Structure formats: C-alpha cells, structure tokens
Amino acid sequence: MQAYFFDMDGVLFDSMPSHAEAWVEVMHRHNLPITYREVFINEGRTGRSVIDECYRNAFGTEAPDGLWQQIYREKGRLFESKGEPATIGGVHEVLRFLKSKGKQIWIVTGSAQQSLFSRLDTCFPGIFTRERMITAYDVEHGKPAPDPYLAAWKRSGIEKSHCAVIENAPLGVRSAKAAGLFCMAVNTGILTLDDLAREHADIVFNDMHELLTFMQVADHIETHILPLYQNFDSGHNLSHARAVMNTSLQLASALRLYAAADGDSIKGFCCPVGGTRAALLAYTIAAYHDIGLSVDREHHHLNSGKMLRADRQLRHWFTDDEIELMACAAEDHRASAKQPPRTIFGAIVADADRDLNVTTVIRRALQYGIDRYPELSDDEHCRRAADHLQDKYSASGYMHLWLNDPQQTLQQQQLQLLISNPTELLKTTQQVMTSLKH
Secondary structure, three states, X not given: OOEEEEOOEOOOEOOHHHXXXXXXXXXXXXXXXXXXHHHHHOOOOOHHHHHHHHHHHXXXXXXXXXXXXXXXXXXXXXXXXXXXXXXXXXXXXXXXXXXXXXXXXXXXXXXXXXXXXXXXXXXXXOOOOHHXXXXXXXXXXXXXXXXXXXXXXXXXXXXXXXXXXXXXXXXXXXXXXXOOOEEEEEOOOOOOXXXXXXXXXXXXXXXXXXXXXXXXXXXXXXXXXXXXXXXXXXXXXXXXXXXXXXXHHHHHHHOOHHHOOOOEEXXXXXXXXXXXXXXXXXXXXXXXXXXXXXXXXXXXXXXHHHHHHHOHHHHHOOOHHHHHHHHHHHHOOOOOOOOOOOEHHHHHHHHHOOOOOHHHHHHXXXXXXXXXOOOOXXXXXXXXXHHHHHHHHOOOOOOOOOXXXXXXXXXXXXXXXXXXXXXXXXXXXXXXXHHHHO
C-alpha cells in the first residue's frame, strides 16, 4: 500500500465518548431522542445528516436550516467544554511506521470540529498537512456515501489497489467499501467486531497494536514476497496473488474465525487459531501460497511451505506453531491434492485460489497452454483447454470446494453447466481465445 486514509474521531483521537455525551444531551434538549450507542453507530455522518435523521424520525421532515445550525453549535460548544481528548493508544506507533516507509497519510473525516483540527500538529507533529485532509467542508455528501474516500483517492494520485482505509465506525467502513477501497477496521469504542464485520471490512482488529503488526507483515510481503509473482505465468501472476489474498480475508471474515478458539472446528476442519489473528494468518498464507513456483511447478505447493518456514523475518511476528500451521496450509492449497486440507486455513487458501468465473477459468487455461505449448494452433489450444476444464471442473472433476461459500458454489454450478454441454463449451472457449488475440 502506498496511501493510507485515516478517519479522525475514534481512530486518531479518543473523542467518541465526548461526542456521544454531547449529542445525547443536546438532542434531548430539542426532543430529538438518540442513544449513546446510536451515536457510535452513526459516527462518520456530517452533523447535519445526524440531526436531519433524528428530526425525520421525530417529526417526519428534515430540520429547518436555522434549527439544525443552532443544534450543531450547541453540540460543538458542549463537546469542546469536555476538554481535549487523548489520542488512541498505539496510533503514534502506527503513524511513525507509515511515515518511516514513505507512505502518503491522509485524514478523511465527517467532522467539522475546529478544536480537533487544531490539535493535529500538536499531537502528531510532521504527520498531517491540510493538503492531505478531507473534512465535512470538502464534500457535499458525507459518509456513508463514498464521496469522502473517493475525494481522498483522487487527490492522492495512487491506484486504488495501493490505497487502504483505517476506520472504526460501521458507516465509515461502508463509505470506504462503496468507494472500492481496502478497509481495515479497528474497534476502539463500544461496538462489537460484528458491527464492523457486517459492513464488509476487509479485516477487523481489536486495537492499534494488532493493526501495526498487520502493517509490518504486509510491508514485508509487499517488499520481499509479492515481487516473486512478477516472474510467474499469467495464471499465477501478481494480480492472481492479490486476488487470493483478498478472497482469503473475505472467507475468514465470513466464517467468523475471530470467534473460534483453540480446538474448535469450522466446517469440519480443525481451527487451532482464533481471534482476529486468524485473519492475519489467512492473509499471510495466501501471499506465500504459490511462491514455490520459483523452484518448480510440479511440487510448488510443497516448496511454498518450505520457503515460508525458511523466512526468518516471519519469526518477528509469528510463533513457531503458527509458522508451521501456515506452511501446512500453503502445502494443502493445490486443487489436485489427494487429501483434504488439514486445517481451516488450508481450506481457506485452497478455496480462495479457485477463481471460478467462467471467463477467467477459460482464459487461464488458454494462457497456460499458450505459454507451455506455443506450437499448437488456436483450435488445438481451445480443445486442450476444454479437455482440461472437463478433467478439473466438471461434476466428476478433481477440483473441490471445501467451505461451500455461496458465491463460489453458484459459480461452480454455472461452470459445470457449461462443461456439461461440450459444443457450447468449445464455442465459449473459442470466443475467449478470440478476445485474447485482440
């Protein structure tokens, strides 16, 4: 990642308790009921948006201009009277790490509290600039609309795939995902991990210290591991590695691995590591799963495990048991494996490695043949690819899905339906070949 977009309240400053107290007191003065938890749930909205929603709930219409401005001024004065909030524990270490790596660091907030903006230079000297700040003054539609994060991304000049959001609020997560950005959620308040996970945060942490560990591991992966994929064939390149990493996080979240404990099983697989750390393991395994291709193709899964075990840098962040667990999972990812994965982590990376989109599957089969058998004609490539799909993906094929993810299961069924019609399969393969040639 090259650019990081930080929310402010609840991510940089432990300001949400004071915000919640101020909102509840002022809204009740105006007969606009709101609970302490509802303030946390609505965090990220602009002040006017919060007031208008409460006013609609009470009176069926938006608040008049003069009234919402009055309420917001009262809330601001009461918030500032509560004193300066402390910074979130561990956030200084996170910011120093990112600055040491030369990353772009942004603030993207729905807040308009001048008292917090004025504290940024005092609390985080040399970190933030006004040029890298999106506030309530900069967008017409605040969170959960994607506008704030889209504005930051456009100004950053960085590709979306190299940008990440750090949020602590459900609506902030929703905004980040609507903008198409990778989102890391840190649960710094009274909400639950579920509140953040159900908004499809890519990974959820209990605190900033867990986030820092993830960033350190991710930096090692980006610097030393992912470049290996640039030398692999088009079916196992860097784009494929990133897709498997992202899908592994999605599967880990969907399976609620953070709720699992030692000795538990999920979908019939052993789950020796639970908690939010499980997502970190799943992400790391996915990054290493195909690096054995740098040795050979036939035994690449075994070599991936060996290379993971041999990476001494990983011992800064993982125990010996966790490294062995990850190495075994990398060994277990291959579709042609005779035995099922030994743990839930092997099942995750195995299923994440199966991109079952019809066009993608056919394209990868064709690209492999073009790379390996350049002497074949286009028609021969299409027939070879169709035969491969029959062997691997048909109802009697050797490829298995272990976790029965609904989207993957649906794609598998669509693929098997196509494979069951050889004429249509060959026709579709020829169409994909034509698109590759152009």
